[in-house]
Amino acid sequence: MKNLLGSSVKDLENVALDYGEAAFRGRQIHNWIYNYRNKKKNIDQIEVLPLDFRKKLKDDGFKVSELCVQERKLANDGTLKLLLSTIDNENIECVGIPTEKRLTACLSSQVGCPMDCKFCATGKEGLKRSLKTSEILDQILFIENEMNRKVTNIVFMGMGEPLLNIDALLLSVRSINEDFQISQRKITVSTVAVPKMISRLSVKSFQFLGKCQFTLAISLHASNQKIRETIIPSAKNYEIKNIIEDCKKFVKDTGRRVSFEYLMLRGVNDNLEHAYELSNLLKGFQCHVNLIQYNKIEEVEFKRTSLKNLQLFQSILVKNGIAVSSRKSRGLDKNAACGQLRQSAKHK
Ligand code: SF4
Incomplete structure (x- = not known):
């Protein structure tokens, strides 16, 4: 199968030329694919193209979209979670998170995940495989189609560890930026x-994209190595102080500040002494901390911190000069947290 999705304008012009068509036919394909108003993303629907050209593309195995919706879950706050199936019958999840001005797409980069974080439903299933660039981008098409508006922001926070699929990740970033016309800063x-x-x-971003302007968010979730290892088993291979050093270098190399995600787990990492410890770890560093309330999942013991405790924790960071915000989880309905749709579908 050959994917038209994720191909640049130039690539699509070359496809048209290869079939003896004028280059502008490639631009027509490009305009059609990335216009969210075009709903059914199959070659038959590209009616601006001559019928015989569409037939040749189809006969030669070209496709636009290759995923299928298995399940939709709409939360009260408008957050839409989709369970999508791949052509090899694997399931992945993506989420559309709307506000008045934005539609943020939360994308998966792998089928499952090898990192086994203790608070995550996806980690329970292990890794099946990494996603292709077209499968990553296809999730955006589905969210735009289902929510009938253009995606404005992207977060790679769905299933999988994006840095273990770095080439497909960066090729996706190129396409999101140049084809979907979403700024790298978003x-x-x-x-x-x-x-x-x-x-x-950072090195590969400059190679692949010529720049590195997206935001790097580190799921830190702990103020010291010991706690981090209890909730993220893979952390034993990477000392927290080395992560911070590598992030400082990233800031120097790219000029972009780093975000640290901190999932507040009651009695695990949410004591006020942890707030002081985190402040010391991050002092003097161009960064931002995002405190997140926890979504409970089955088979996992963790509990949500109280709002009052979260606010106290946050105030200590602020007093120590750390830029901090807190994020409410979206889509809190039953089985709507990360990895749970896939898990419940498997157990049906
Ligand atoms: S939190 Fe992210 S990295 Fe950790 S297991 Fe879940 S999907 Fe993988």
């Missing part, structure tokens, strides 16, 4: 941190 790549990969990300 893209966030979230990672639990993999040794050597933070520096590789």
